[in-house]
Amino acid sequence: MPTPVGHSLFGLSMYMAVEKRPLSKVDVTGPLLYVVLVNLPDIDYTPILAYGFGAVKLYHQAYTHNLGFCFVAAVVVTGLTLLFKKEVRWPLFFLYFLLIYSHVILDALGADGNPPFGVQAFWPFSSAYFISPLSIFIGAEKAQLRELFSVWNFYCILIELGIFLPAFIFIYRSKRRQIATNREQTTS
Secondary structure, three states, X not given: OOOHHHHHHHHHHHHHHHOOOOOOOOOOHHHHHHHHHHHHHHHHHOHHHHHOOOHHHHHOOOOOOOHHHHHHHHHXXXXXXXXXXXXXXXXXXXXXXXXXXXXXXXXXXXXOOOOOOOEOOOOOOOOOOEOOOOXXXXXXXXXXXXXXXXXXXXXXXXXXXXXHHHHHHHHHHHHHHHHHHHHHHHHO
């Protein structure tokens, strides 16, 4: 399963692909929202704060890595957007849902060392666990605090950078070229 670094790079790539303007030092709320949404299913790590790292095996991927959670979370985030922005279109709900659900899909593409293996990607319609037979991500160690900063986890992040960073750079450069072309056309 990807680390938050991999999920976040995927979210930033999606931001670049979907939004009309590129990343900006001025407005970080858009990119930050995408990063939060793609990492949202990992909110199930919060029991660690109360119960310690042993809670990882009990709670991680138990309740938040499925279709049902992603749907409810997208409804809530869309509702919050409506409260604060006063303009929400239904395509925004679908975008939020896809961002949140992308976490589940990416996790299903990675190695899982803790049974039950995989994610309940289609719950509440199916209780079956799904995992790709070919693991793209090698799976980070996370059972103890000292493991978070291990050489293995550093290696996991390097693999994720090798997968997501080229896509991010390609999308970023394409978007910058598109904006430059549009400026030239409007000034001509």
